[in-house]
Amino acid sequence: MLSNSRAAYRAHNHQRCIDAAMSRAHERCAERRARLTPIREAVLALIWQSHRPLGAYAIADKLPPVNGKKVQAPSIYRAIDFLLELGLIHRLPSQNSYIGCPFPGNEHSDVFMVCRGCGSAAEVSADALNQIIADTSQRSGFLLESQCVELTGLCLACRDGELP
Amino acid sequence: MLSNSRAAYRAHNHQRCIDAAMSRAHERCAERRARLTPIREAVLALIWQSHRPLGAYAIADKLPPVNGKKVQAPSIYRAIDFLLELGLIHRLPSQNSYIGCPFPGNEHSDVFMVCRGCGSAAEVSADALNQIIADTSQRSGFLLESQCVELTGLCLACRDGELP
DNA sequence: AAATAGATGAAATATTGTAACAAAATTGCC
DNA sequence: GGCAATTTTGTTACAATATTTCATCTATTT
Numbered sequence: 012m013l014s015n016s017r018a019a020y021r022a023h024n025h026q027r028c029i030d031a032a033m034s035r036a037h038e039r040c041a042e043r044r045a046r047l048t049p050i051r052e053a054v055l056a057l058i059w060q061s062h063r064p065l066g067a068y069a070i071a072d073k074l075p076p077v078n079g080k081k082v083q084a085p086s087i088y089r090a091i092d093f094l095l096e097l098g099l100i101h102r103l104p105s106q107n108s109y110i111g112c113p114f115p116g117n118e119h120s121d122v123f124m125v126c127r128g129c130g131s132a133a134e135v136s137a138d139a140l141n142q143i144i145a146d147t148s149q150r151s152g153f154l155l156e157s158q159c160v161e162l163t164g165l166c167l168a169c170r171d172g173e174l175p
Numbered sequence: 176m177l178s179n180s181r182a183a184y185r186a187h188n189h190q191r192c193i194d195a196a197m198s199r200a201h202e203r204c205a206e207r208r209a210r211l212t213p214i215r216e217a218v219l220a221l222i223w224q225s226h227r228p229l230g231a232y233a234i235a236d237k238l239p240p241v242n243g244k245k246v247q248a249p250s251i252y253r254a255i256d257f258l259l260e261l262g263l264i265h266r267l268p269s270q271n272s273y274i275g276c277p278f279p280g281n282e283h284s285d286v287f288m289v290c291r292g293c294g295s296a297a298e299v300s301a302d303a304l305n306q307i308i309a310d311t312s313q314r315s316g317f318l319l320e321s322q323c324v325e326l327t328g329l330c331l332a333c334r335d336g337e338l339p
Numbered sequence: 340a341a342a343t344a345g346a347t348g349a350a351a352t353a354t355t356g357t358a359a360c361a362a363a364a365t366t367g368c369c
Numbered sequence: 370g371g372c373a374a375t376t377t378t379g380t381t382a383c384a385a386t387a388t389t390t391c392a393t394c395t396a397t398t399t
Contacts, residue, residue, distance in 0.1 A: 012311075012314075014315060016315040016316075016317070020316075046365085046376085046377085048364095048377070048378085050377090050378075066354090066355080067354095067355070067356075068354070068355070068356095077378095080379085082378095082379095083378095083379070083380070083381090084355085084356070084357090085356090085357075085358090085378085085379080085380085085381095086377095086378060086379075088355095088356065088357080089377080089378080104268040104269040104325075105268040105323060106268075107354085107355060107356090122311070124312060124315060124317045126317075127320070133315065133317075135311060135315065137307070137311050139307050139310075139311075140304075140307045140308065140311055143301075143303050143304045143307050144304065144324075144326065146303075147176075147286070147299060147301050147303075147304055148288060148326055148328065150176075151178060151180040151288060151297065151299065151330075151331075152180075152184075152330070152331035152334070153180070153288045153290075153297075153326065153328055153329070153330055153331070154328045154329040154330075154334050155326055155327075155328045156291070156327055156328040156329070157326075157327045157328070158324070158325065158326045158327070159269060159323075159324070159325045159327075160308075160322070160323070160324045160325075161268075161322065161323045161324075162308065162312055162317065162319055162321075162322045163319075163320055163321045163322070163323075164312065164317055164318045164319045164320040164321070165317070165318040165320070166315075166316070166317055166318075167315075167316035167317070170316070170318050210345080210346080210396090212346070212347090214346090214347075215346095230385085230386080231385095231386070231387075232385070232386070241347095244348085246347095246348095247347095247348070247349070247350090248386085248387070248388085249347085249348085249349085249387090249388075249389085250346090250347060250348075252386095252387065252388075253346080253347080257346095271355095271385085271386060271387090
């Protein structure tokens with residue numbers, strides 16, 4: 012079972028998450044002969060600033076201006092599309108936001124646990140779960156192409172420390 | 176396993192789906208002492224016109240005018256919120272759309288199979304899947320409160336008849 | 340009938356996402 | 370290096386989705 016829930020929900024050296032993510036991104040772009048341009052890299056880095064998913068306009072607001080001008084929505088969305096395409100980030104449809112993928116390249120399916128306390132989201136890829144999903148589809152004659160699983164609740168830390 | 180995939184993806188007497196849904200809605204409102212007002216009823220009936228999820232503005236466009244005036248967005252969203260609250264409809268976040276729940280009241284979890292061919296969506300509630308999701312959460316110390324599973328692919332009919 | 344709570348109307352606005360075309364940068368090739 | 374082709378970004382405008390606010394109306398209770 013792949014999971015980044017420990018890192019996502021606990022105090023940790025987050026710089027290592029960022030460094031690892033950026034390094035994987037460079038690798039992956041090299042493999043695919045895709046260009047990790049400054050905007051794309053900046054957007055990815057911003058998304059990895061925390062384990063909280065970020066919306067497109069939040070990214071636009073936080074992104075440092077280029078030549079004194081704010082980077083506009085279309086550029087942000089283009090960067091997002093590029094990063095999605097390469098599997099470097101995922102979209103969380105329920106909140107129109109984007110989060111870094113901790114294991115791009117690995118064959119995996121998207122399962123997210125989103126904590127309503129701290130807002131952080133962890134990604135999990137469990138074979139057992141994927142298998143059941145595949146079975147369930149098949150039993151209905153449904154040809155599964157992609158999936159999105161969003162679980163909402165409270166992470167360990169927020170359970171202990173916080174809101175009932 | 177609860178599922179409406181047969182009805183959703185095949186030729187069937189859809190009037191029966193509608194009648195059943197509206198009758199369940201009346202029951203459920205009676206139980207909860209909630210009022211199924213004309214707008215709410217009309218929105219629910221519109222959503223049940225097919226097994227294809229419908230967006231809020233599509234509902235606004237199709238809803239017959241009241242006193243010659245088009246029903247405005249806030250009214251639609253208020254009706255949607257009401258119906259969501261009572262579990263009579265679900266939201267499909269990946270496409271900002273809404274679909275009728277075939278088994279409101281029954282304890283179940285939201286799993287949808289959305290066909291990219293015909294656009295129809297079926298709802299399934301499989302114990303095995305729910306169990307695994309619960310397990311997966313627990314193993315990460317995550318207190319699961321709600322879930323949303325959207326599977327995308329091709330239904331049986333579209334697989335046979337259509338696009339590769 | 341008056342008071343209250345719940346529901347809807349109306350106007351404006353916020354948020355998220357796209358289309359279309361121009362300008363600039365990069366790449367591949369000679 | 371110089372040129373053409375391609376990719377990326379800038380810019381403007383706009384579409385689609387959703388919410389806020391306050392006024393008005395309706396139903397229910399007393």
